[in-house]
Amino acid sequence: MNTLDFLTYHETVINLRMNCVTISVIYNIVYFAVPGQVQELCLKPGSHNISVNWNKTISNSYCVTDYVICWTHDANGSNDSSVVPSEQNSFVINDLDACVEYEVSVRAVNKNKSSDAVTGNTTTETAGN
Numbered sequence: 637m638n639t640l641d642f643l644t645y646h647e648t649v650i651n652l653r654m655n656c657v658t659i660s661v662i663y664n665i666v667y668f669a670v671p672g673q674v675q676e677l678c679l680k681p682g683s684h685n686i687s688v689n690w691n692k693t694i695s696n697s698y699c700v701t702d703y704v705i706c707w708t709h710d711a712n713g714s715n716d717s718s719v720v721p722s723e724q725n726s727f728v729i730n731d732l733d734a735c736v737e738y739e740v741s742v743r744a745v746n747k748n749k750s751s752d753a754v755t756g757n758t759t760t761e762t763a764g765n
Contacts, residue, residue, distance in 0.1 A: 669699040671751045672745035681741060683734045689726045692753065693744045700714040700744045704752070705729070710737035734763040 672695025680687040688705055700722040707729050708715040720727055722744075732738065738760065741753035 641760045650737050651704075651708070669696040669702045670749045671696050671746055673745055673751045674703065674742050674754050677742055677754045677756050679756050680742055681738075681758045681760045683761045683763050686729045686732065686738060686740060686760065687726065688729060688740055688742065690754070692722075692725055699746045701746045702744075703727075704743050704745055704750070705744075706741045707732075709733065709741065710757075712765065714744050732760050734760050736760055 649745075650718050664666040672693040674693055675691035678700065678716050680689075681685070686707070690703075693700055694758060702721055703724065704717055705727050706717040711731075711733075716726060716727075737757055739755060740741050741755040743753040744751040
């Protein structure tokens with residue numbers, strides 16, 4: 637009785653035994669973790685800036701590579717964003733209009749995914765404050 641066992645080709649193992657063919661395929665499953673949301677977003681307005689602080693994500697914090705901060709001018713709808721490294725948990729948005737409401741959001745991101753944004757609103761102070 638001839639037996640040919642274990643011919644490996646491209647991660648496929650083929651076993652041939654007595655006119656019976658068995659094919660087994662080995663799959664590589666890659667799982668991309670989704671970062672959790674940032675915690676306790678805090679916005680402190682000045683006349684032409686907003687200091688943004690947050691506590692880092694608790695869920696899947698190991699996979700966070702950056703934080704994305706976005707802000708939108710309430711009156712004219714203009715928006716902008718900035719990216720900071722995962723080691724950072726604060727950012728100052730500068731060159732803003734005085735006495736205007738802004739919507740600010742922060743989200744944790746990695747190479748493939750991002751968390752849901754945590755959003756807050758604040759109004760910059762009048763000029764001179």
